[in-house]
Amino acid sequence: MGLYERYLASRIARLDSDGPAHVALVITERDLLERGAYETLTAFFDWALAYAERVTVYVSVLDAAAVPTLKRQLVELETPHELAVRGPDDRTPADAPIQVGIGLGGKHEFTAAVRTVAEAVDAGELAPSDVEDRHVEDHLVFPSEPDLVLKTGAERLSDFMIWQSVYSELYFTDVNWRDFRERDFLRAVLEYCNRSRRFGR
Numbered sequence: 001m002g003l004y005e006r007y008l009a010s011r012i013a014r015l016d017s018d019g020p021a022h023v024a025l026v027i028t029e030r031d032l033l034e035r036g037a038y039e040t041l042t043a044f045f046d047w048a049l050a051y052a053e054r055v056t057v058y059v060s061v062l063d064a065a066a067v068p069t070l071k072r073q074l075v076e077l078e079t080p081h082e083l084a085v086r087g088p089d090d091r092t093p094a095d096a097p098i099q100v101g102i103g104l105g106g107k108h109e110f111t112a113a114v115r116t117v118a119e120a121v122d123a124g125e126l127a128p129s130d131v132e133d134r135h136v137e138d139h140l141v142f143p144s145e146p147d148l149v150l151k152t153g154a155e156r157l158s159d160f161m162i163w164q165s166v167y168s169e170l171y172f173t174d175v176n177w178r179d180f181r182e183r184d185f186l187r188a189v190l191e192y193c194n195r196s197r198r199f200g201r
Contacts, residue, residue, distance in 0.1 A: 001182065008186035012051075017193040023048040024056040024146035024168070026160050029066050029103075031152070031177035032059065032073075040180055042079050045098055047185045049081060054097055056142055060158035061103030064088070070102050086141050094142055101142060106162035113139035113163075136163065148192045150185070152177045169195055 001009070012019065025044065031037055041057070048055045059074075061067055067087050074085045084096035088103040091112065116139045120126040126135065137143050145164045148171060151157060155172040157165070171188040173180075 005182050005186060008183060008190055012186065012190050012193055015190075015193045019051040019189055020147035020169075020192055021052055022054040022056065022144055022146045022148075023052040024058065024149045024161065024165070026058045026060065026149065026151040026157055027177050028060045028153075028158070029062065029070060032070060034176075034178035037177060038073065038077060040177065042077055043182070044180070044185065045079055045081055047182050049097060051189055052147075054099070054144060056099045056101070056144075056146055056161070058104075058158075058160045059100065059102045060160075061088075064103065067103050074100050074102065090141060093140065099142055104141060105159035106165075107159055109141055109161075110136070110163050113137075140164065147197075148188065150188050152180055152184075167197070169197060 032041075045055055059070060061070070071085055071087050075083070077083065079098065081098050082096040083098045083100065084094035085100045085102065086092070086094050086104055088105070088108065090104070094101075113136045117126070117131060117135050120135075121128055121131065140163065142161060142164060146161070146168045149157070149160070149165055149168045150171050150173070152173055153176045157170070169192050171191060173184055173188070175184050
């Protein structure tokens with residue numbers, strides 16, 4: 001850790017504020033084509049888990065044909081932390097310190113969860129009047145809500161976790177993924193700690 005990074009970390013430590021327990025990152029398939037992109041990603045896991053208990057990475061994909069290669073490369077990442085990788089057709093909930101979604105859009109995930117709840121109602125297993133938020137959340141691939149969502153390079157979320165991130169704090173940086181460093185992550189955490197979360201109020 002460099003001098004400036006230590007300075008930012010000390011400022012965060014001095015604040016009377018809880019850091020984010022769940023950090024999410026939104027990147028694109030193009031970001032992962034850059035030289036050193038996967039090394040930056042594994043470093044990001046370490047940076048984030050020094051503050052948070054869970055990290056979710058959403059890889060926005062334009063070319064569906066790229067998904068198998070991306071999934072294989074992400075599954076094979078060398079990290080000491082447990083890693084759960086899900087593609088656009090996976091329905092098994094992810095429950096690991098590091099969760100990665102590849103091309104699994106929030107609209108698709110939410111629609112599939114609602115469809116499952118509707119099937120339970122149709123089968124008489126659940127009364128329509130008994131349907132609650134938790135019934136939808138039980139069928140999401142990524143059920144936990146991120147506290148802090150980071151997006152590099154542009155101010156858009158690209159269909160990311162539309163249910164889970166409704167009360168998240170969003171942090172956009174014009175730093176592209178290829179240039180993203182620990183100091184950029186620490187700036188995001190520092191800003192998060194300085195905000196007053198309202199949770200929709």
